[in-house]
Amino acid sequence: MMGSKKEFHSALFYEFCLEDHVPADHFLRSVDRFVDLNDIRKYLVPFYSDIGRPSIDPELLIRMLLVGYIMGIRSERRLCEEVHLNLAYRWFCRLDLGDAVPDHSTFSKNRHGRFRESDLFRQLFESVVTRCIEEGLVSGQRFAVDASLIEADTNRQNSTSKEEWKPEVINPAEALRAVREYLATLDDAAFGAATTVQPKFTSHSDPASQWTAARKGPAYFAYSANYMIDTDNAVILDVEATRSVRQAEVGAARTMIDRIADKFNLHPERLIADTAYGSAPMLDWLAQQRGIAPHIPVIDKSGRKDGTFERADFIYDADDDSYTCPGGKKLRQFRRAYKTPRSGADKDNTMRYRAKKTDCDTCGLKSVCTPREPQRKVTRSIYEPSRDIARNITKTIDYAISCKLRKKVEMSFAHLKRILKLDRLRLRGPCGAKDFFNGIGSMLSLDMYIQCKQFFALTYFMKFHGSSFLI
Numbered sequence: 339m340m341g342s343k344k345e346f347h348s349a350l351f352y353e354f355c356l357e358d359h360v361p362a363d364h365f366l367r368s369v370d371r372f373v374d375l376n377d378i379r380k381y382l383v384p385f386y387s388d389i390g391r392p393s394i395d396p397e398l399l400i401r402m403l404l405v406g407y408i409m410g411i412r413s414e415r416r417l418c419e420e421v422h423l424n425l426a427y428r429w430f431c432r433l434d435l436g437d438a439v440p441d442h443s444t445f446s447k448n449r450h451g452r453f454r455e456s457d458l459f460r461q462l463f464e465s466v467v468t469r470c471i472e473e474g475l476v477s478g479q480r481f482a483v484d485a486s487l488i489e490a491d492t493n494r495q496n497s498t499s500k501e502e503w504k505p506e507v508i509n510p511a512e513a514l515r516a517v518r519e520y521l522a523t524l525d526d527a528a529f530g531a532a533t534t535v536q537p538k539f540t541s542h543s544d545p546a547s548q549w550t551a552a553r554k555g556p557a558y559f560a561y562s563a564n565y566m567i568d569t570d571n572a573v574i575l576d577v578e579a580t581r582s583v584r585q586a587e588v589g590a591a592r593t594m595i596d597r598i599a600d601k602f603n604l605h606p607e608r609l610i611a612d613t614a615y616g617s618a619p620m621l622d623w624l625a626q627q628r629g630i631a632p633h634i635p636v637i638d639k640s641g642r643k644d645g646t647f648e649r650a651d652f653i654y655d656a657d658d659d660s661y662t663c664p665g666g667k668k669l670r671q672f673r674r675a676y677k678t679p680r681s682g683a684d685k686d687n688t689m690r691y692r693a694k695k696t697d698c699d700t701c702g703l704k705s706v707c708t709p710r711e712p713q714r715k716v717t718r719s720i721y722e723p724s725r726d727i728a729r730n731i732t733k734t735i736d737y738a739i740s741c742k743l744r745k746k747v748e749m750s751f752a753h754l755k756r757i758l759k760l761d762r763l764r765l766r767g768p769c770g771a772k773d774f775f776n777g778i779g780s781m782l783s784l785d786m787y788i789q790c791k792q793f794f795a796l797t798y799f800m801k802f803h804g805s806s807f808l809i
């Protein structure tokens with residue numbers, strides 16, 4: 339029998355409990371258990387006025403941003419609509435049925451305003467790391483570091499060649515926010531002061547980004563995302579945004595090691611990295627100044643391709659401070675005593691040891707030692723003892739294990755680019771890159787946390803939803 343037509347009559351009173359309508363196994367319940375935003379209000383107090391109309395709860399904004407990220411809602415307008423309509427989203431954001439959802443413009447206002455001034459995303463990232471440490475997911479014994487290029491939100495057409503780029507004529511008062519940030523970071527070791535080499539092109543809309551062809555393909559503008567992880571569970575312990583040049587990336591590794599020591603009191607016994615971090619000063623800094631074993635391949639350009647003797651064919655005698663050549667002769671820096679002792683190191687921190695011309699002139703090995711020069715010369719870095727430490731480590735079983743552990747940091751970048759499709763920035767300027775990478779670091783660490791506790795991969799859920807970042 340057909341039922342009677344249902345007429346809609348709105349009830350005068352409702353008895354409705356949001357908690358009862360969110361399924362016990364809903365994904366957001368799993369995330370909610372691991373998200374701790376209690377400290378946000380305390381942290382943001384100095385950035386709000388003491389008088390005036392009460393603001394929207396900052397925790398609500400962060401929870402909404404998390405929903406947008408996890409559920410793949412890119413548009414801030416759509417996010418507000420979804421939170422308005424979806425009961426589970428309301429529950430996660432602590433909004434009751436009758437509570438108003440903030441306007442979409444509130445997000446951009448806060449992101450570029452007090453959230454950035456207060457470095458809130460950094461604070462969020464550190465709170466996730468702290469929780470991972472408290473739960474025993476981080477031993478702090480073995481760290482791995484790497485950098486990856488993330489394409490900047492700009493293109494080649496909107497750029498100027500290095501001959502025509504004149505930063506001194508830019509008026510900061512009239513410049514875009516990203517350009518003002520570029521001017522402010524010209525002396526920053528992670529950006530402008532990383533190298534004196536001018537890039538071939540500079541972008542107008544995001545001049546701090548680096549024109550690079552490091553991927554061996556067509557060049558493009560990019561920033562480098564630098565991550566330092568604890569290799570136990572691949573929890574990201576620190577993040578740094580830099581220009582995409584090696585000097586800046588190596589500097590970022592130093593910054594992160596010191597910051598992790600200050601913030602979390604973690605002092606690793608080894609640092610695992612690829613050849614890009616194997617410069618002599620970096621190895622010396624790790625081994626001598628920080629007492630960290632460098633599990634890093636040494637950058638060594640002493641090899642020769644023409645078949646003549648390499649530096650490795652000369653034996654160094656530390657007591658005598660001399661090299662012995664394959665012909666049994668001594669190579670020295672000085673052959674007479676100076677009144678004032680000399681260090682022997684040149685401006686490039688390299689010492690030069692020379693054979694006697696008379697020895698080489700009469701040597702039968704000259705054609706395979708120094709066929710074009712009258713006497714043989716061998717160079718030695720002042721950091722050679724540290725380079726030797728790193729070379730000896732590469733012969734151990736521990737190093738073979740470290741090579742496998744290094745894959746974990748590369749896996750984080752693979753998650754970032756292949757699964758989350760976050761291979762292009764959506765924010766401009768050094769601050770935009772910083773916020774973006776801090777946000778990514780928080781989510782990837784949270785992901786590892788949830789995986790370890792619930793055997794559930796947040797990133798795979800996000801892939802299913804095609805999620806992306808709003809922050």
Ligand code: SF4
Binds near residue numbers: 703
């Ligand atoms: S050429 Fe000079 S440095 Fe080379 S093996 Fe002969 S003596 Fe030694």
